[in-house]
Amino acid sequence: MSQNGLQANNNNQPKEGASSPYMSNDPNSNVANFKIIESTLREGEQFANAFFTTEKKIEIAKALDDIGVDYLELTSPAASEQSRNDCTVISNLGLKAKILTHIRCHMDDAKLAIDTGVDGLDVVIGTSSFLREFSHGKDMEYITKQAIEVITYIKSKGLEVRFSTEDSFRSDLVDLLSIYKAVDKIGVNRVGIADTVGCANPRQVYELVKTLRSVVSCDIECHFHNDTGCAIANAYAGKFYYYYFTGATHIDTSVLGIGERNGITPLGGLLARMYTGDKEYVKNKYDLTKIREVENIVAESVEVTVPFNNYITGYCAFTHKAGIHAKAILNNPSTYEILNPHDFGMTRYVSIGHRLTGWNAVKNRVEQLDLDLTDDDTKAVTNKIKELADVRPLSLDDVDVLLRSYHQAKADGSHTHFLKKIETPEHITAISAEATA
Amino acid sequence: MSQNGLQANNNNQPKEGASSPYMSNDPNSNVANFKIIESTLREGEQFANAFFTTEKKIEIAKALDDIGVDYLELTSPAASEQSRNDCTVISNLGLKAKILTHIRCHMDDAKLAIDTGVDGLDVVIGTSSFLREFSHGKDMEYITKQAIEVITYIKSKGLEVRFSTEDSFRSDLVDLLSIYKAVDKIGVNRVGIADTVGCANPRQVYELVKTLRSVVSCDIECHFHNDTGCAIANAYAGKFYYYYFTGATHIDTSVLGIGERNGITPLGGLLARMYTGDKEYVKNKYDLTKIREVENIVAESVEVTVPFNNYITGYCAFTHKAGIHAKAILNNPSTYEILNPHDFGMTRYVSIGHRLTGWNAVKNRVEQLDLDLTDDDTKAVTNKIKELADVRPLSLDDVDVLLRSYHQAKADGSHTHFLKKIETPEHITAISAEATA
Numbered sequence: 001m002s003q004n005g006l007q008a009n010n011n012n013q014p015k016e017g018a019s020s021p022y023m024s025n026d027p028n029s030n031v032a033n034f035k036i037i038e039s040t041l042r043e044g045e046q047f048a049n050a051f052f053t054t055e056k057k058i059e060i061a062k063a064l065d066d067i068g069v070d071y072l073e074l075t076s077p078a079a080s081e082q083s084r085n086d087c088t089v090i091s092n093l094g095l096k097a098k099i100l101t102h103i104r105c106h107m108d109d110a111k112l113a114i115d116t117g118v119d120g121l122d123v124v125i126g127t128s129s130f131l132r133e134f135s136h137g138k139d140m141e142y143i144t145k146q147a148i149e150v151i152t153y154i155k156s157k158g159l160e161v162r163f164s165t166e167d168s169f170r171s172d173l174v175d176l177l178s179i180y181k182a183v184d185k186i187g188v189n190r191v192g193i194a195d196t197v198g199c200a201n202p203r204q205v206y207e208l209v210k211t212l213r214s215v216v217s218c219d220i221e222c223h224f225h226n227d228t229g230c231a232i233a234n235a236y237a238g239k240f241y242y243y244y245f246t247g248a249t250h251i252d253t254s255v256l257g258i259g260e261r262n263g264i265t266p267l268g269g270l271l272a273r274m275y276t277g278d279k280e281y282v283k284n285k286y287d288l289t290k291i292r293e294v295e296n297i298v299a300e301s302v303e304v305t306v307p308f309n310n311y312i313t314g315y316c317a318f319t320h321k322a323g324i325h326a327k328a329i330l331n332n333p334s335t336y337e338i339l340n341p342h343d344f345g346m347t348r349y350v351s352i353g354h355r356l357t358g359w360n361a362v363k364n365r366v367e368q369l370d371l372d373l374t375d376d377d378t379k380a381v382t383n384k385i386k387e388l389a390d391v392r393p394l395s396l397d398d399v400d401v402l403l404r405s406y407h408q409a410k411a412d413g414s415h416t417h418f419l420k421k422i423e424t425p426e427h428i429t430a431i432s433a434e435a436t437a
Numbered sequence: 438m439s440q441n442g443l444q445a446n447n448n449n450q451p452k453e454g455a456s457s458p459y460m461s462n463d464p465n466s467n468v469a470n471f472k473i474i475e476s477t478l479r480e481g482e483q484f485a486n487a488f489f490t491t492e493k494k495i496e497i498a499k500a501l502d503d504i505g506v507d508y509l510e511l512t513s514p515a516a517s518e519q520s521r522n523d524c525t526v527i528s529n530l531g532l533k534a535k536i537l538t539h540i541r542c543h544m545d546d547a548k549l550a551i552d553t554g555v556d557g558l559d560v561v562i563g564t565s566s567f568l569r570e571f572s573h574g575k576d577m578e579y580i581t582k583q584a585i586e587v588i589t590y591i592k593s594k595g596l597e598v599r600f601s602t603e604d605s606f607r608s609d610l611v612d613l614l615s616i617y618k619a620v621d622k623i624g625v626n627r628v629g630i631a632d633t634v635g636c637a638n639p640r641q642v643y644e645l646v647k648t649l650r651s652v653v654s655c656d657i658e659c660h661f662h663n664d665t666g667c668a669i670a671n672a673y674a675g676k677f678y679y680y681y682f683t684g685a686t687h688i689d690t691s692v693l694g695i696g697e698r699n700g701i702t703p704l705g706g707l708l709a710r711m712y713t714g715d716k717e718y719v720k721n722k723y724d725l726t727k728i729r730e731v732e733n734i735v736a737e738s739v740e741v742t743v744p745f746n747n748y749i750t751g752y753c754a755f756t757h758k759a760g761i762h763a764k765a766i767l768n769n770p771s772t773y774e775i776l777n778p779h780d781f782g783m784t785r786y787v788s789i790g791h792r793l794t795g796w797n798a799v800k801n802r803v804e805q806l807d808l809d810l811t812d813d814d815t816k817a818v819t820n821k822i823k824e825l826a827d828v829r830p831l832s833l834d835d836v837d838v839l840l841r842s843y844h845q846a847k848a849d850g851s852h853t854h855f856l857k858k859i860e861t862p863e864h865i866t867a868i869s870a871e872a873t874a
Binding site: 045047049051075079082083167196197199201202206227229232233237256258261262266269270272305307308310314316317318323325335336337338349351355386387389392 | 759
C-alpha cells in the first residue's frame with residue numbers, strides 16, 4: 001500500500017463552491033450541539049464476539065473519554081455480578097463523560113443501578129405490537145404506570161433519566177406519543193426512539209422526530225441499528241434540519257458500530273458525517289485523531305479486523321487511484337475529498353502504478369523527483385506504466401525506477417529505445433537490481 | 438460461533454403490526470422497478486487493491502449475472518489494452534445483463550468503446566466548480582457542445598447512452614439542470630447524478646432528484662460514494678418516494694462496495710435496504726442467496742476480509758445475544774429481524790452462553806434437549822451461566838453439559854449441590870471429559 005502511494009500536496013485550500021442548494025456546508029443546517037452517548041460498553045457488549053474484562057472496559061472508557069464523547073453507557077448491573085461491579089468501577093474513574101447504565105423499566109433494576117454511583121439511567125421498554133405480543137406481553141396502561149413509577153423514583157434520587165421505547169418504528173404511533181407525553185410531563189430528561197430491528201429510513205426518522213418534537217419538550221435521543229445500511233444517515237436525519245428546527249439532541253454510537261447483529265451507528269462514521277455538516281463544531285468538540293486508537297483497542301478485544309472500508313480509518317479511505325481523480329487531487333485535494341485526512345490524523349495516498357493511472361498524476365511524481373521531462377515524455381512513460389500494469393500493479397519504487405531510467409536514457413537520446421525494451425514488470429526489477437549491484 | 442449458537446424456530450410468521458405511518462412496508466412506497474448497474478468491474482477496479490485478470494472479470498461477471506443484476510459496467514477501453522480487450526470478451530459472453538462501459542465525454546473514447554460490442558455507454562464529465570477549475574478547466578458551453586456531439590454519435594450507432602456529471606452535489610445547480618435538459622432533449626436514455634466525494638445526505642438527494650425529475654423525462658441514475666456513511670440511504674432516498682412519485686430509476690453498486698477510497702453503495706446492503714421496501718419485488722427479481730458467493734469471489738480477488746459487520750453475509754448479521762432479544766426471537770423471529778435470513782441463504786443464531794443471557798432463551802434450549810426442568814430450575818441454571826460467563830463465554834456444548842448434568846442430578850435430588858460445586862467454566866470441561874472417559 002504505502003509503497004505504491006504518492007502523498008499529495010495539501011497546501012491548496014478548497015475554493016468557494018458554485019451556487020447550489022445541495023452544498024454540503026448548508027448555511028441552514030443545524031448540526032451543532034448534538035451529544036454522543038457512546039454505547040460500546042452496553043450495545044457493544046451485545047456483539048457476538050464481545051467479552052470485556054473489567055480492565056478492558058476501563059481502557060475503552062478512558063480512550064472514549066479522551067475523544068470527548070459526552071456520555072458512556074454501560075451494561076445493566078442486573079445482567080451479572082461483574083456487570084454491576086463494572087458500573088461502580090467506571091463511575092469512580094473520574095472521567096469527563098457522564099456515566100449511564102441501561103436498564104429495563106423495573107424498580108429492582110433501578111435501585112441496583114443507582115447504588116453503583118452512575119450519573120444517569122437509560123430506561124427502556126419494548127412497545128411495538130410485535131414486542132407486546134411476543135416479548136413481555138404487557139399493555140400500554142401498565143407500561144405507562146410502571147414508567148412513571150420508575151422515572152419518578154430515579155428523579156427523586158437526583159439522577160438523570162431517559163425513557164426509551166424499543167422498536168419504536170414498528171410501534172403504534174398513538175401509544176408511542178401517549179407514553180412519551182406522559183413521561184415528559186413528569187420531567188424525564190430525555191425520551192429515546194430506537195430502531196431496534198434496523199428497518200427505518202431517514203425519511204421516517206425525520207417524520208417521527210418532527211412529530212415527537214411537537215409533543216415533548218425534553219431532549220430526544222436516537223438509537224439506530226444498521227441491518228439495512230441507514231444507521232448513520234438516520235442519525236443525521238434525526239439531528240439535521242433545515243430552518244433551525246432542532247431535532248434529536250443525543251445520538252447513540254459504538255466503536256466500529258459493534259452491537260447486536262451487524263450493530264449500530266459507528267462512532268467514527270457518525271463523526272465523519274457530522275464533520276461534513278459542521279466541521280468546526282465537530283473538530284473543536286471531539287479529538288478526531290484519537291478515533292483510530294479506540295477502534296484498534298476494541299477490534300483487538302473483540303477479535304475482529306477493522307473493515308477494509310471502514311470510515312476514516314479503513315486503510316483505503318484516503319487512497320485515490322483513477323487517473324482523472326489523481327490529477328485533480330494532486331492539484332487540489334478538496335476536489336475529491338470531503339474529509340481532510342489530517343483532521344483525523346490520517347494521510348492521503350495517490351496511487352499511480354496501475355492500469356487506470358493518468359499522465360497528470362505521473363507528471364506530479366516527475367516534479368517530486370525533480371526530473372526534467374516534457375509532457376510528451378511523461379505521456380510516453382504513462383502509456384508504458386499502463387501496459388506493464390495490465391500484467392501486474394507496479395509499486396511506487398517501480399514507477400520511480402522507470403522514470404529515472406527514462407530520464408537518464410534521454411541524455412544520449414536512447415529513451416524511445418529504452419521504453420521498447422521494457423516489456424514486463426520484471427524488466428524494471430532487473431534494472432533496479434543492476435543499479436544497486 | 439456456530440458452537441455457541443442456537444438455531445431458532447422460524448415457523449412463526451410475523452403478525453400484522455400496529456398502526457404507524459413509519460411501518461417499513463409503507464403502502465405509499467414506490468420501491469419497485471429500480472434497476473441495478475453493477476460497477477464492480479469499473480468503480481470496483483478503482484479500489485486500491487483491485488487487480489482483475491480477464492479470467493477473474495469473467496468469473497465475477499457471471500456470478501453477478503446469476504444474481505440477476507440488470508447491467509454490468511466495465512472500465513473504459515481507453516484505460517489500457519487489457520481493459521479494451523475485456524470489454525470485448527465480456528460483451529460476447531451472452532449474459533442476460535446488459536453490458537456498459539464507462540467513458541470520458543470524448544469522441545475517441547466513444548469510438549473505441551463502440552467497437553468492443555458493448556450494449557451501451559456511460560458517459561461522464563466533471564462539472565463542479567472545483568472540477569472545472571482544477572480538473573479539465575472547460576466551461577459549460579464547451580461541455581454541453583461536446584456532450585451533444587458524443588451522445589448523438591453513440592445514438593446513431595444504436596447504443597444505449599447515459600450522460601452523467603461528476604460531483605453533482607457541489608456543481609452549480611443552473612449549470613447542472615441546463616446540461617441535463619439539453620441532453621434529454623436530444624434523446625439521451627439516462628442522465629446520472631454522482632456524489633463523487635461522498636458528501637451528500639438523503640435529504641439533498643431527495644431534493645436534487647425531485648428537481649431533476651421536473652426537468653428531464655429520461656431515466657435517472659444515481660451513484661453514491663460512502664465516505665460519510667450515506668451511500669445506501671442516498672440510493673434509497675433517490676428511489677423511494679411517497680405518493681407514487683418516481684425518482685431515480687437506476688442505482689450503481691459494487692460488490693462489498695469496493696471503489697475509490699472506501700467505495701460506493703454495496704450490492705448486498707442495497708438489496709437488504711430495498712427488501713425492506715418491497716420484499717416480494719426484490720426476492721422475485723434477484724437471487725439473494727447468491728450474494729455471498731460473489732462477495733467471496735471479490736473479497737478473495739482483492740485480498741480483503743469480508744467485514745465482520747457486512748450487510749447480510751457478515752458473520753454476525755443474524756446473531757442474537759441479549760437475553761431480552763433471545764427470548765423474543767425464539768418466540769417470533771420477526772420481533773428482532775427485518776430481514777429473513779433464509780431469503781438470503783443464511784441462518785439465524787441465538788447465542789446463550791454469555792453474561793447477558795436470559796432464562797427464556799435457556800428454556801428454549803431445555804426444550805430442544807427435551808429435558809424435564811421447571812422454570813425455577815431453568816432460572817437457577819441461567820444464573821449459574823451468568824456467573825461462569827463473567828469469567829469467560831461458554832460454548833453451546835458447555836451450556837448443554839451444564840443442563841444435562843443438572844437434569845441428571847435432579848434424579849437423586851443433588852441438583853442444588855451440583856450447581857454450587859461448579860465454580861469456574863473449567864469445572865464444566867472436567868465433567869465433559871469425565872463423561873467421555
